[in-house]
Amino acid sequence: MSDEPLLSVRDLEVVFHTEREQIHAVDGVNFEIREGQTVGLVGESGSGKSVTARSILGLVDEPGRIEGGEILYRGEDLTEDNWADHRGDIAIVFQDPTNSLNPVYTIGNQIEEALRIHQDLRGRAATDRAIELLEDVGIPDAPRRVDEYPHQLSGGMAQRAVIAMALACDPDLLVCDEPTTALDVTIQAQILDLLAELQAEQDLAILFITHDMGVIEDATDWVNVIYAGEVVERAPTEALFDHPAHPYTRALLESIPGRTDPDERLPTIEGEVPTPTGPATDCRFAPRCPEAFEDCRSVAPEHVSLDGDRSAACLLHDPARSDGGERQ
Numbered sequence: 001m002s003d004e005p006l007l008s009v010r011d012l013e014v015v016f017h018t019e020r021e022q023i024h025a026v027d028g029v030n031f032e033i034r035e036g037q038t039v040g041l042v043g044e045s046g047s048g049k050s051v052t053a054r055s056i057l058g059l060v061d062e063p064g065r066i067e068g069g070e071i072l073y074r075g076e077d078l079t080e081d082n083w084a085d086h087r088g089d090i091a092i093v094f095q096d097p098t099n100s101l102n103p104v105y106t107i108g109n110q111i112e113e114a115l116r117i118h119q120d121l122r123g124r125a126a127t128d129r130a131i132e133l134l135e136d137v138g139i140p141d142a143p144r145r146v147d148e149y150p151h152q153l154s155g156g157m158a159q160r161a162v163i164a165m166a167l168a169c170d171p172d173l174l175v176c177d178e179p180t181t182a183l184d185v186t187i188q189a190q191i192l193d194l195l196a197e198l199q200a201e202q203d204l205a206i207l208f209i210t211h212d213m214g215v216i217e218d219a220t221d222w223v224n225v226i227y228a229g230e231v232v233e234r235a236p237t238e239a240l241f242d243h244p245a246h247p248y249t250r251a252l253l254e255s256i257p258g259r260t261d262p263d264e265r266l267p268t269i270e271g272e273v274p275t276p277t278g279p280a281t282d283c284r285f286a287p288r289c290p291e292a293f294e295d296c297r298s299v300a301p302e303h304v305s306l307d308g309d310r311s312a313a314c315l316l317h318d319p320a321r322s323d324g325g326e327r328q
C-alpha cells in the first residue's frame with residue numbers, strides 16, 4: 001500500500017449559476033481518503049454533501065459547475081475530464097434505492113449490464129456472478145431473486161441490490177450518500193453492518209455521507225464536518241467525539257439521541273445553514289454560534305492544526321485572534 005491517498009479532494013469549488021444568484025454550494029473543500037478507509041462527511045441539510053459526492057463521480061448537473069480545485073484519484077485529476085477512465089473505480093449508492101433501479105428490468109438484468117460494461121462478462125458467467133454478488137450483499141435465495149423486479153423487493157433488500165450493482169464494477173471507492181436514511185432503523189443497522197463487512201473483506205474505501213452523527217460514530221474511521229460549503233473540522237472519529245473542537249461539531253454531537261438527558265427535549269441548533277452566494281468574508285456559522293465573538297463576523301477562519309492530524313477552522317483555536325477562548 002502506498003502513502004498516496006486513494007482520493008484527494010483539494011480546494012473543490014462548485015458553483016450553481018441560477019437566474020437569481022450564484023450559489024457556492026461547495027466552497028474550498030479539502031479531504032482525503034486512503035485505501036480501505038471509511039471517511040465520513042457530515043453536516044446539516046443544504047451544507048453541500050451531495051454536491052461534493054456528485055462532483056467526485058463527475059455527476060454535477062447544470063446549472064452547476066466545478067469551478068476550482070482538484071479531485072485526484074490515485075494522483076490523477078478527474079476534473080480534467082478523466083471520469084470516463086475511472087468509471088468502474090468509484091461507485092455511488094444513493095439514499096433511495098428505487099431511484100437507482102430501473103423498474104422495467106429484473107435485478108439480475110441490471111447487475112449483468114454493469115458486469116458486461118465493467119468486467120466484460122456475458123451470458124451464464126454474468127448470471128452466475130450476479131447471483132454471487134446478491135449472496136455477498138446478504139440477499140437470501142439469490143438464484144430465485146435474481147429474476148425478480150425491483151418492486152418485488154423490500155426497501156432494505158432493494159438497497160442491498162443497489163450495493164450489489166455498485167460492487168459489480170469492482171470499485172476501490174464506494175461513495176454512499178445517505179444510504180440508510182430512507183430505511184427504518186433496524187434495516188439501517190443491517191445495511192451499516194453489510195458495508196462494514198464489505199469494507200473489511202474487499203479492502204474497499206468508503207466515503208460515508210450523512211447528517212446523522214450516530215451513524216458517523218458507528219461507521220467511520222475519520223470525519224469531515226461540513227457547514228455551508230466548507231469543511232470546518234476534520235479529525236479521526238474517536239478524537240472528534242472525545243474532544244470536538246468546532247462549536248458546530250459540538251452542536252451536532254448534542255443533537256444525538258442518548259448523549260443528553262432523555263428527559264430533555266433533543267436540542268437542535270436554532271437557525272438554518274446559510275446559502276453561500278459569494279466568497280466567505282466571515283465565519284458562516286457565527287450567527288448561530290454560542291461562542292462567537294466580534295472577529296468571527298469579519299474574518300473568514302482558516303484551518304488551524306490541532307493535536308494529531310486534526311484541524312478546525314475556528315477563531316477560538318487561532319492563537320493570534322482568540323480573545324481568551326479555549327485554545328489547544
Ligand SMILES: Nc1ncnc2c1ncn2[C@@H]1O[C@H](COP(=O)(O)OP(=O)(O)OP(=O)(O)O)[C@@H](O)[C@H]1O
Binds near residue numbers: 044062211
Ligand atoms: N440544481 C441545483 N440548483 C441550484 N442550487 C443547487 C442545486 N443543487 C444543489 N444546490 C445548492 O447546493 C446546496 C448544497 O446542496 P446539497 O444537496 O449538496 O446539500 P446536502 O448537504 O446534500 O443536503 P441534504 O442533507 O439535504 O441532502 C443547496 O443548499 C443548494 O443551495
Ligand code: NI
Binds near residue numbers: 049050051177
Ligand atoms: Ni444530500
